[in-house]
Amino acid sequence: MKIKISLIVIFAIFSQTITSQKxxxxxxxxxxxxxxxxxxxxxxxxxxxxxxxxxxxxxxxxxxxxxxxxxxxxxxxxxxxxxxxxxxxxxxxxxxxxxxxxxxKAVPQYLEKLKNAEKYNYSDNRFIPNFSYQSIENPNLVKIRKDLKLDSIAGTGNEISKILNLLHWVHNTIRHDGASSNPASRNAIDLIKVCKTENRGLNCRMMATILNECYLSLGIKSRYITCMPKETQFDDCHVINMVYSNEFKKWIWIDPTFNAYVMNEKGELLSIAEVRERLIKGKTLILNPEANWNNQASQTKKEYLETYMAKNLYRLQTPLVSEYDSETWKNVKEITYVELLPLDGIEQTPQKSESINNQTKVNFTYYKTNNPNLFWTKPTE
Structure with missing residues (x-):
């Protein structure tokens, strides 16, 4: 009897397993x-x-x-x-x-954290050197403009159409690969060449570097911006471009990784500072409809702005000098970065620090400011 009962139990369990799998x-x-x-x-x-x-x-x-x-x-x-x-x-x-x-999976409350980072100190007058932009006549920029046929790519339209045409071209030319290592030579021509030769992609920093040099070669003032979270130790950040429009007398948000720019309810292009402020205050933000990742995944305001960029707009850092080959680290080279951080940023001091890369012997200088007016200062002619 016990054997019979055991067989029935085993059969029942087996039948249940089969049914569950089916x-x-x-x-x-x-x-x-x-x-x-x-x-x-x-x-x-x-x-x-x-x-x-x-x-x-x-x-x-x-x-x-x-x-x-x-x-x-x-x-x-x-x-x-x-x-x-x-x-x-x-x-x-x-x-x-x-x-x-x-x-x-619940979304981390990045936007709420960003709202706590609204306050800056517009009276912060600690010294920061002037930002500068390499001349359109620089031989290396002239070569980029000629070799990459950028006049044809930018087109003959107005300033904004040229800015957007170059954005779309870099996005469609270079595949984004956030896990890729950076090549030794990091200027626009060599970066594009290595991608074609090795059939590889680049991370967001290298894509923004290419686009930055393309803009400079056409006389368009541009910087690339490292957008970072509050934490000083992190696994992910994002790098985009801030591009100055002489027509509108303002900086505008340009992101080659996601082929993205941002507008207000009137369709006016917004700057990084304006997007950050509008996220915090809950004002209207419109992401361009063609924003996407690698022409595979379309982007939405919720995913791209309210989640991903809300995380990465806490702290912002940019090179002091916007120029050709700025990301190639060579011996005796000096690179200066400026960071804008809110009043509740974790590491407010030292305001100026220096370091040397022991491998490349590059000298780095870092400045910090709580004053957005210094960080977003308009370029001089």
């Missing part, structure tokens, strides 16, 4: 790449099917919205709730199973 949804695929629609964001070919990862988890913060995985043969959709954890199988070529999961 209940896991399955979608088919031939290609290892698939698209994801996450709320209002469409991410083309952004997911790689990886059977070796079990389960391969996709995390989303799109609470109340739908997430759809779209293969070349099938699709699966789930509406995201706080307890969402959808397990499913992607059957690759009718033979290989890839166990996959869509899971909700």
């Amino acid at each position: 209940s896991i949804p399955t979608i088919k695929a031939i290609s290892t790449k698939l698209d994801i629609r996450d709320g209002n964001s469409f991410k083309r070919q952004s997911w790689t099917i990886s059977p070796q990862i079990n389960p391969d988890v996709y995390e989303t913060s799109s609470l109340g919205q739908k997430v759809t995985f779209i293969t070349d043969k099938d699709s699966i959709t789930v509406k995201i709730k706080k307890d969402t954890k959808l397990d499913f199988i992607i059957l690759l070529n009718d033979s290989t199973k890839a166990y996959t999961q869509i899971k909700y």
Whole structure:
């Protein structure tokens, strides 16, 4: 009798296991790449099917919205709730199973942290040297303009159209790869060349460096800006460009990694300072519709501005001299950076510091200021 009961229990458990396995949804695929629609964001070919990862988890913060995985043969959709954890199988070529999961993850409150960083000190008059911009007549910039055929790329339209044409060109020419190492030579010509030769991408800093030199070569004043979180130790930051418009007498936000610029409700282009202020005060921000990552994942205001950039607009740093080859570290070279930080920044002092890279022998000087007017000063003619 005991043996009979045991067999019944074992059979019941086995049957339950089989039923449970059969209940896991399955979608088919031939290609290892698939698209994801996450709320209002469409991410083309952004997911790689990886059977070796079990389960391969996709995390989303799109609470109340739908997430759809779209293969070349099938699709699966789930509406995201706080307890969402959808397990499913992607059957690759009718033979290989890839166990996959869509899971909700709450968004860190980066915007709330940024709101606490609103205050600056406009009376901070601690010394900072004047910012400068290399002349359009510099031989290296002349070579960049000629070799890269930038006059043709910029076009014959007005100043803003030229600025945006160059933005789109760099974005479409260089693939972003945040995990890539920086090449030894870091000027526009050599960076583009190494990408073509090695079929590789570049990180955001190198993309902004290329675009900065392109602008300078056409006589457009530009700096690249390292956008950082509050923490002094961090795994991620972002580098974009601030470009001066003589037509509008202001700086404007330009991001080659995401092909992005930002506008107000009137369609007017905004500066980095204006975007930061509007995020803090909850004012209207409009992201250009073609903003995307690697022409694969479209960007939304919520993802790009209210989450990613809200994290990285806490502290800002820029080179004092905007020039050709500024990121190539050579012997006896001197590089100066200026950092703008809010009053509740963690490390306010020393206001000036110096260091030497023992490997490259490059001399670095760092200045700090709490005064936005000094940091965002307009270029002189």
